[in-house]
Amino acid sequence: MPTIKEVALLAGVSTATVSRAMMNPQQVAEKTRRKVEAAIAEVGYSPNAIARNLRTSESKTIVVIIPDIENMFFAKIVRGIQTIAQQQGYKVLLGDTVHNATLANDYLELVRSKQADGVISLTAELPKVLQHGTSMPMVMACEYFPDFPIPTVRIDNQAAAYQAVKYLLELGHKQIAYISGPLDNPICIARSAGYRQAMQEAGYSINELAKEEGDFSFHSGHAAFERLHRQYKMSALFCFNDMMALGAMRSAISLGLKVPDDLSIVGMDDLLFSQYTDPQLTTIMQPQTLIGETAMQILIKILNAKTVHQDNVLQTQLLVRSSSRRYQKL
Amino acid sequence: MPTIKEVALLAGVSTATVSRAMMNPQQVAEKTRRKVEAAIAEVGYSPNAIARNLRTSESKTIVVIIPDIENMFFAKIVRGIQTIAQQQGYKVLLGDTVHNATLANDYLELVRSKQADGVISLTAELPKVLQHGTSMPMVMACEYFPDFPIPTVRIDNQAAAYQAVKYLLELGHKQIAYISGPLDNPICIARSAGYRQAMQEAGYSINELAKEEGDFSFHSGHAAFERLHRQYKMSALFCFNDMMALGAMRSAISLGLKVPDDLSIVGMDDLLFSQYTDPQLTTIMQPQTLIGETAMQILIKILNAKTVHQDNVLQTQLLVRSSSRRYQKL
DNA sequence: TTGAAAGCGCTAACAC
């Protein structure tokens, strides 16, 4: 690999001039600039970003931490991030943690070591140290730590769950079960609260058997429904995301249930596929692209030292499709 | 951010000793090592990877280039790559190009500029220069350049398509249409050849109207089927991937067709969802995890300078499910 | 077993 030295030698100038020709072309004479450019082309030089970053401590790169690349929910968010990033000249690197905080640490390391300027985390499964606040440029999207002031963009999880369950109640359902994500996850805690709020408002008591835990994956939804089906008689089911809802729906169908006749299902997210399943999935839509765009915009503000702590709460929307219907006595 | 200097100062040793305590603990005295470790802990030191990489010219990081993060096909491949990478102490960074060769170049830049040691590309949509061979450590997976000797891991695309179409022919279908990916894509060219081979062997001529082009996305499959349905009367459809097959299947159903009674559909990949749609999708399975693992193993060999050119062809398998059935006169 | 010192490739102050 050719270095800046060789280019300088060939162009007959100093390395500083070569550097300037690249970083601030206008402050080097037209003629020398062309010599430099010719030399760069001739030796096939490409600057060593590591050395450059070491010097400037800026990489124009950001890292996005994703807990599970198999969960399609994150794809659109990433796209939103990329749109803004590209406009502002940032590269986006993705890190899949497979729900592993240790792996997440590797990606955070990129920021600490200046290989990336900032990080957007789509998961709260991060190393413990970090959960007590951090000095690195970081924004959380979707998930969050309730007690620490990290800039966040998210939805109102409790209100969203409340809306879903209220909708089912209004359809006349009384036995409403739900499949949660990891129970200690803040967004799941909030959504559970929304469920309870709606049920209690309607005068129903909470049955512990009406709840099962998954990990947001399709398979976990499938498995959770099988357990639920054995332990609790329900006419409606609310799942904390669409992947699990789709898994649960498949499980229900293969257990011989008709959706929505025997079981109404409501999910959350609104994935690409959710409108194309059979039946089409009723769900609470999260504005995925907007979440990504907003997160990136906030990160850019932070990087420009306009330090802001914001807790951005975006709007959700109930999309009624055909996996849910009015309760009917069987 | 504390540097090695501060640690050295606090521990009362030289920076060299601190460095050794981290890199080669055994060659520093037990006692000093403990002093160093204490100092590291006290100041909260974490080595600056940039500086380290600059020195060692090795980043223990690899980049995976993905053409479309929304296509679930790549998720399992990435997981395969990660498994091996982690075992060998490599970090994996993902770059989504949104089918854009310019963006792909940004990610290749990471390797040129030493921010990453090598690259695995899951797409052939790369800058033109690169297609004439490259000196950077790189392996292609799934897609490939037919004429350049880049180590590759892939399936036998022609044989796989042949197998799919042959299967439909054996079911008695004659009017077999197909939805291709981008027509200039080498894997699509190979799969088209497989289609033609099977049709011609069976004594059928090739009807240009029996073909439509998509971009491997769900939506493109949906749209392609609508066009196809207008221009060609078919009893069976082969799609070059599952995403498009699922899109086409939804389109067919909403046009009032019964799958598989009115239309048999065969896809390719075997996505997580493909076995859970209704009807379940018959498809040609690609060993996604194995593709990822193999690609990473080859890349590691290359990085260890055991330069190998390999063209690894992995096995596919026809999975007969319920989206296809014997041809019946209507 | 440890320290001094050179240098990875680059950019930015400062001089000319």
Next chain:
DNA sequence: GTGTTAGCGCTTTCAA
């Protein structure tokens, strides 16, 4: 407008 020089934080000879 351009060159000289220092130094980003680290690893690694070379000597002691």
